[in-house]
Amino acid sequence: MTETAGGGRDAEAVSKFVESFAAQLVEAGMQRMPARIFAALLSSDEGAMTSAELGEQLQISPAAVSGGVRYLAQTHMVSREREPGSRRERYVVHGDQWYEALTNREAVLKRWEGALRDGVTSLGENTPAGRRMAETLAFFEFIEGEVSAMMERWRVHRQQVFGD
Amino acid sequence: MTETAGGGRDAEAVSKFVESFAAQLVEAGMQRMPARIFAALLSSDEGAMTSAELGEQLQISPAAVSGGVRYLAQTHMVSREREPGSRRERYVVHGDQWYEALTNREAVLKRWEGALRDGVTSLGENTPAGRRMAETLAFFEFIEGEVSAMMERWRVHRQQVFGD
DNA sequence: CGCTTCATTCAGAAATTTGTGAAGTTAAGG
DNA sequence: CCTTAACTTCACAAATTTCTGAATGAAGCG
Structure with a gap:
């Protein structure tokens, strides 16, 4: 069992799923980074992650996170939230909002x-x-x-x- | 009025439409060549064109036509037909079949x-x-x-x- | 059979897209 | 205010995609 600090989940299995789901999204026409970011958010327990967390899980630069998230926000697949009095942003898949956007x-x-x-x-x-x-x-x-x-x-x- | 040999239609207006509709398809995730070819077929009176006609209207090589058509055929947006006893192929948008495929x-x-x-x-x-x-x-x-x-x-x- | 006309495949040039590092911007917290 | 943490923007390098010309392959037609 591949347990890591990530909260007792099998990190490898999660990552595998993220990549394979992202691949489907790409095939359906979404750009790679948005797809990977979205898949990662979707499979996180909170349905939300910070820029740093995304960067680490996906092994990408802050710039890539920024670009991907911008796209996702524009298309209403994800929303930005930020706890008041902090400048760390959280990117959130809002339950059912996202596939409504998709449709x-x-x-x-x-x-x-x-x-x-x-x-x-x-x-x-x-x-x-x-x-x-x-x-x-x-x-x-x-x-x-x-x-x-x-x-x-x-x-x-x-x-x-x-x-x- | 820009009339050409193409059968009394305003070739420039047609071409303009073809390109603008193709652009929408591209934005929705379709590759450029398939999109242009498809748009051209859709706006032809017969709903069908030969490879040579496509090549001329779109200013592309036979190879590009071949590649584009292959994709369209695979996804059932277009079908290939050929008059028996000729090896000139006609590519056809079959009325309503195509948006059924799309959906x-x-x-x-x-x-x-x-x-x-x-x-x-x-x-x-x-x-x-x-x-x-x-x-x-x-x-x-x-x-x-x-x-x-x-x-x-x-x-x-x-x-x-x-x-x- | 051989000639000719289409269509396809393939290697590579050209253009586009993608992701990075570095510099820039904004705002919290001392 | 100054520092620092977070996000964004930008120029560029790298990877990928796209389209072409040339070679190859099939099929009608004489």
Whole structure:
């Protein structure tokens, strides 16, 4: 058993999981550092770590932590907290907030819709290409509406299974 | 008006749209070449182009077309067709098939679920981290179920709005 | 069969991305 | 105020990715 100072957990097993989960995130399009940082936070007991802790576990420089965290904060996957009267920051995965962010690609959808609308105009509403474009646009609009309903159902489901 | 041999369409406007839509796809994590190729196909009247046509519109080498198309075919966004008795291949966006592929990230979800299951085991079911992991896993399982129902509703909706 | 036309593969050049060390900035605590 | 601890920014080196040209491989067509 590989127990270290980290609080009685099998550090090696944790690290292995962190890397393998990060790899999945990378494959899905996330940058490497944000992915690793996120995975580390997700598998910490508190769901929160300081910059120094992240640096040590992942063997990366403070600069890398800073960059990765900035990305995660911007995309609302993680939030920054700081105990009042200290300048040590804690980076926190807020329970369920993060996968809501993951699903709420609303900004992305909106941009796609914008681009598609331009497409319909550029190509002409009555060209075959224009009609295909319009249908695609309709698909995204449909999805956008469905997603929020779906998340609502999830909250109900979650409540039932996990309580609060 | 910038008309070229391309069949009476405003080539410049089309190209502009292709590039801007491709840029959105890139931002969402797709590689540049596949994104450009896909956008070009999507905005072609036939929904299909040959390698040579793609090469000319996008100003890229045959090798780049080949590589891009391979990716798109693997992910089922595009299919290859070839008129019998010709070795000129046509790459086709099959109407609605492609965004079904986009949504059907089932393989991706499955892998995430696998990784998360490992995580629950590594971290221990009764640790706080393990419980968080388990909840995340439940979320993905929930989503997986919902997505297929959602696509079914889309087909109905599409039928109503666009006919067949 | 051989010629020709496409498509693919591969090695390498070029461009981009990524992560680091070092300098810079801000704010707590004496 | 001055010191010091924490985070951030920036320039650059290294690694990776991306695209090309050239070589290779297949398949129609005469």
